[in-house]
Amino acid sequence: MESYTLEEKVLRKVMRNIPMGLIVSKEGFRRKIYYVNDTACEIMGYTREEYIRKMQDGWADLMDVDLREVIREHNEQIRSGTPFEVLSRPQTKNGGYKWILSRVNVQMQEGPLCYVSFMDVTDRMQREELCRQENEALREQAMQDSFTKLLNRGALEKHVCEALQERGSDEEDAFILLDVDNFKQINDIYGHGVGDMILMRMAGILNEVFGGNSCIGRMGGDEFAVFLRDIGDRREIEEKIQKLLTEVRAEKERMHLSKEPTASVGVAFVPESGSTFVDVYRAADQALYHVKNSTKNGMAFYDFV
Numbered sequence: 001m002e003s004y005t006l007e008e009k010v011l012r013k014v015m016r017n018i019p020m021g022l023i024v025s026k027e028g029f030r031r032k033i034y035y036v037n038d039t040a041c042e043i044m045g046y047t048r049e050e051y052i053r054k055m056q057d058g059w060a061d062l063m064d065v066d067l068r069e070v071i072r073e074h075n076e077q078i079r080s081g082t083p084f085e086v087l088s089r090p091q092t093k094n095g096g097y098k099w100i101l102s103r104v105n106v107q108m109q110e111g112p113l114c115y116v117s118f119m120d121v122t123d124r125m126q127r128e129e130l131c132r133q134e135n136e137a138l139r140e141q142a143m144q145d146s147f148t149k150l151l152n153r154g155a156l157e158k159h160v161c162e163a164l165q166e167r168g169s170d171e172e173d174a175f176i177l178l179d180v181d182n183f184k185q186i187n188d189i190y191g192h193g194v195g196d197m198i199l200m201r202m203a204g205i206l207n208e209v210f211g212g213n214s215c216i217g218r219m220g221g222d223e224f225a226v227f228l229r230d231i232g233d234r235r236e237i238e239e240k241i242q243k244l245l246t247e248v249r250a251e252k253e254r255m256h257l258s259k260e261p262t263a264s265v266g267v268a269f270v271p272e273s274g275s276t277f278v279d280v281y282r283a284a285d286q287a288l289y290h291v292k293n294s295t296k297n298g299m300a301f302y303d304f305v
Contacts, residue, residue: 023040077106081109160280208247
């Protein structure tokens with residue numbers, strides 16, 4: 001029968017009941033498991049015998065990591081006997097998954113002898129993920145126009161500024177500015193409810209026509225903007241704008257209006273109209289002004305003005 005000193009008995013009791021998993025093993029061609037405490041078994045749901053059997057099959061099942069990658073990444077700590085941490089998400093016996101934070105200490109002069117203490121950090125990781133999602137949602141809300149869910153003016157300007165800084169020397173971009181013709185009269189004749197519906201439909205049409213990788217935003221009131229990178233062929237821009245104008249006029253039938261709603265569009269190109277947001281906005285606004293003061297229900301490129 002084994003006999004223990006009082007100190008050994010106290011130590012074994014502490015190791016059994018400490019609120020984290022503890023494993024001691026000798027690594028090598030044939031792994032030898034010296035110790036697995038009760039908490040380690042409770043965290044993963046295995047009996048001690050099952051746990052030891054899985055460990056002898058390899059660390060990968062228990063830590064859900066590529067052991068070769070861990071050794072490469074922490075080679076210096078392993079050689080010097082410095083502890084290091086490994087975050088993993090292994091599968092438990094009941095089929096679920098837990099986030100496990102392990103602290104590993106390898107003593108090379110002893111065999112190597114591997115000491116692993118670990119804890120279940122699933123709740124913490126879930127809280128952090130929830131917090132991240134909430135922060136992301138808040139950031140998205142801060143960038144959105146609350147009414148149309150498009151980018152707001154500040155967010156669109158930020159996107160355009162970043163894109164202009166990153167653009168290639170042979171890249172041509174387009175900035176499109178548009179608004180609804182006679183929008184005040186629409187509100188006066190049909191009421192603000194109809195006016196709001198037209199703004200929402202305008203947002204939907206812009207997404208349908210441009211979508212993809214374009215930046216689409218509401219600048220305020222009935223004014224909208226679209227920024228397109230590396231456009232390739234200007235004729236494609238013209239075709240899309242013509243489609244947009246057609247879709248806007250088609251709202252007469254969809255909304256049962258007595259007159260067709262129309263829009264005016266101004267387009268500026270980068271780099272010929274400038275290389276900053278202020279430059280391209282001013283150029284597109286001049287093209288838009290040209291349309292508003294001539295035919296309306298149409299478009300103009302800045303270099304045509």
